[in-house]
Amino acid sequence: MKNMKIDDTFVKDVLKRSEQKTTEQLHKILDKSDKLEGLNYEEVGSLLMNKNKEIEDRIFKIAGKIKKEIYGDRVVMFAPLYISDYCVNKCTYCGFKHDNEFTRRKLTQEEIKEEVKILENMGHKRLALEAGEDPINCSLDYVLECIDTIYEMKFKNGAIRRINVNIASTTVENYKRLQEKEIGTYILFQETYHKESYEEVHVAGPKSNYDYHLTAFDRAMEAGIEDVGGGVLFGFYDYKYEVLSLMLHNKHLEDKYGVGFHTISVPRLCDAKGSSKDDYKYLLTDDEFIRLVAILRLAVPHTGLILSTREDENIRKQLINKGISQVSGGSAVTVGGYLKREEGGNQFEVTDGRSNEEIIKWIIEEDMVPSFCTACYRQGRTGDRFMELAKSGDIKNVCLPNSLLTLKEYSIDYAGEQLQQKANDIIERKIKNIEDEGILKTTKDYIERLEKGERDLFL
Ligand code: SAM
Numbered sequence: 165m166k167n168m169k170i171d172d173t174f175v176k177d178v179l180k181r182s183e184q185k186t187t188e189q190l191h192k193i194l195d196k197s198d199k200l201e202g203l204n205y206e207e208v209g210s211l212l213m214n215k216n217k218e219i220e221d222r223i224f225k226i227a228g229k230i231k232k233e234i235y236g237d238r239v240v241m242f243a244p245l246y247i248s249d250y251c252v253n254k255c256t257y258c259g260f261k262h263d264n265e266f267t268r269r270k271l272t273q274e275e276i277k278e279e280v281k282i283l284e285n286m287g288h289k290r291l292a293l294e295a296g297e298d299p300i301n302c303s304l305d306y307v308l309e310c311i312d313t314i315y316e317m318k319f320k321n322g323a324i325r326r327i328n329v330n331i332a333s334t335t336v337e338n339y340k341r342l343q344e345k346e347i348g349t350y351i352l353f354q355e356t357y358h359k360e361s362y363e364e365v366h367v368a369g370p371k372s373n374y375d376y377h378l379t380a381f382d383r384a385m386e387a388g389i390e391d392v393g394g395g396v397l398f399g400f401y402d403y404k405y406e407v408l409s410l411m412l413h414n415k416h417l418e419d420k421y422g423v424g425f426h427t428i429s430v431p432r433l434c435d436a437k438g439s440s441k442d443d444y445k446y447l448l449t450d451d452e453f454i455r456l457v458a459i460l461r462l463a464v465p466h467t468g469l470i471l472s473t474r475e476d477e478n479i480r481k482q483l484i485n486k487g488i489s490q491v492s493g494g495s496a497v498t499v500g501g502y503l504k505r506e507e508g509g510n511q512f513e514v515t516d517g518r519s520n521e522e523i524i525k526w527i528i529e530e531d532m533v534p535s536f537c538t539a540c541y542r543q544g545r546t547g548d549r550f551m552e553l554a555k556s557g558d559i560k561n562v563c564l565p566n567s568l569l570t571l572k573e574y575s576i577d578y579a580g581e582q583l584q585q586k587a588n589d590i591i592e593r594k595i596k597n598i599e600d601e602g603i604l605k606t607t608k609d610y611i612e613r614l615e616k617g618e619r620d621l622f623l
Pocket residue numbers: 257258259294295296297330331332333352353355397431432433434435436439474511512513
């Protein structure tokens with residue numbers, strides 16, 4: 165089977181055909197998504213084209229329902245770790261672009277340890293490792309060494325248990341080497357699937373090669389990486405085209421490798437050094453953004469949806485109830501930024517600047533369970549085995565208990581008295597939602613063992 169390609173005419177045709185749907189037809193589509201069956205291209209297109217308020221309300225309602233049914237009341241937590249801001253590319257929108265003049269740096273292994281200590285102290289167990297592209301200053305060997313350093317660190321209360329990696333598109337050989345390090349998800353944003361727009365904003369450097377970037381996951385999966393995370397940086401082209409293209413990409417991976425995206429990220433363009441988002445023509449309104457995330461939830465019910473601190477509290481609040489399953493908290497988007505939350509050198513401007521503890525408290529107040537779980541990947545439930553679990557609906561019986569156990573761990577090890585109380589309250593309430601008696605008993609037993617000092621207990 166061939167590598168990923170976007171058929172521009174096809175995408176535009178689907179969108180055109182999707183325009184003419186009646187309210188009755190749209191309700192039929194929603195009946196289907198209400199049964200968690202996912203959506204085909206034309207159905208996704210039709211919902212994207214919808215302007216009827218009644219339909220929109222139903223989209224939100226179903227998105228909330230899917231989130232609850234498949235993921236339960238959980239929100240998975242992670243934090244980015246920027247290891248190097250050297251970059252040979254000229255992505256017009258990015259603070260790390262080659263033309264920006266500032267003193268660039270990459271972390272030494274000692275500095276990595278400092279950053280990871282701080283992240284661990286915030287309670288994080290799952291990181292997204294981030295770097296600009298520079299084969300000399302930030303070689304793959306360096307990236308692999310950083311991964312080793314992080315996984316080797318053991319703390320009183322545990323360790324970083326999963327490292328997702330967001331580095332430039334590379335060769336099958338290099339992906340094999342990454343895979344050998346037991347990374348979590350390999351994340352790469354397509355930025356935009358629209359070729360002309362892609363070429364307008366990626367003016368020089370290896371990333372300016374649209375096809376090479378678009379086929380990165382083919383190479384990653386060929387190399388044996390099973391969990392890949394896609395994304396679009398919304399603002400470069402019509403969001404409807406982008407969402408449909410994400411669906412095409414997902415289907416391509418499913419057909420060719422048996423499993424689609426493990427996660428989809430939905431970043432929106434922010435201001436950055438040398439770039440104002442207002443210079444871009446396709447910025448989304450908040451309403452459009454919320455709608456598109458909800459439609460993604462309907463379209464790919466079993467794929468994790470990630471929202472970063474690029475969004476403010478209000479948007480994040482709405483979206484954790486409409487489909488988002490993973491959020492970052494307390495993020496620094498500068499190399500060495502946890503040790504020194506410095507001015508300048510940011511890749512982009514963070515909008516939600518709350519601390520991780522504040523985010524955890526907020527999630528609990530939203531009646532959801534912040535989860536630091538990394539069990540699936542450590543139990544070998546990756547790729548299609550994870551999707552089987554998700555599709556069987558059993559994810560709730562595994563993930564809910566694990567989220568409660570990791571929140572318990574967090575509360576004992578990192579939370580102040582008040583937050584500890586809040587965590588205990590929500591654990592007590594949500595544990596009642598575990599349906600299987602055996603699992604309920606094990607979860608209660610594990611909680612007691614955590615209280616007595618054991619750590620890292622999971623199902
Ligand atoms: N350098 C690699 C790359 O470009 O694929 C690795 C990831 S880069 C450190 C992380 C992501 O940040 C990029 O994929 C891009 O989508 C996002 N980003 C860059 N500039 C941004 C901006 N101004 N606003 C929001 N996100 C931005």
